Amino acid sequence: MISFAKSGKEVNASSEQSILEVAEAEGIEIPSNCRSGNCGTCKQKLRLGEVEYQSEPNALSDSEKEQGFILTCISHPVGRVAIDA
Template identity: 40%
Template sequence: MNPNDTPLFYTGRTEAFDQTFDAWTDRPLLRSMEEGGVDWPSSCRNGNCRTCIGQLVSGTVRYDIEWPGLSQEEKAEGYVLPCVAHPCSDVVLKEGY
């Protein structure tokens, strides 16, 4: 796949309320969720406060920052910070721990 094959957005879904949203590749998931009408907890928007933490039920994300405020164990268990996580595929998120 070359860069021109990368879609502009993927499909995002929240598990608890089965809300769907366009998960744009050029912005963090939290912003895409808010633009799509999804009410997700947030505060700092820079990966530090962990208010927006969620678990990635399916899909993959990338971070533009080196250390997004998650432990290695949390990353291994699929936890993400939507305020700084960008989608790399369709995603399904579960809120909190």
């Protein structure tokens, strides 16, 4: 389950889809560009839960990681998550 706080949507999602893909399928706009973890355009704040990355989130600094930012293009939900978008 992914909760999108600003959009007020809750979506059942499998861990096979990235959070960005799930958002797009629901019509929730998250800006994106490289879709491979390198540019940072798709960065969002994770409010709850955990994500798994399929490749290194190169565009996130250590302090951004500590603040809970994720790259939605390459992150997959682990159980229930909530993000700002």
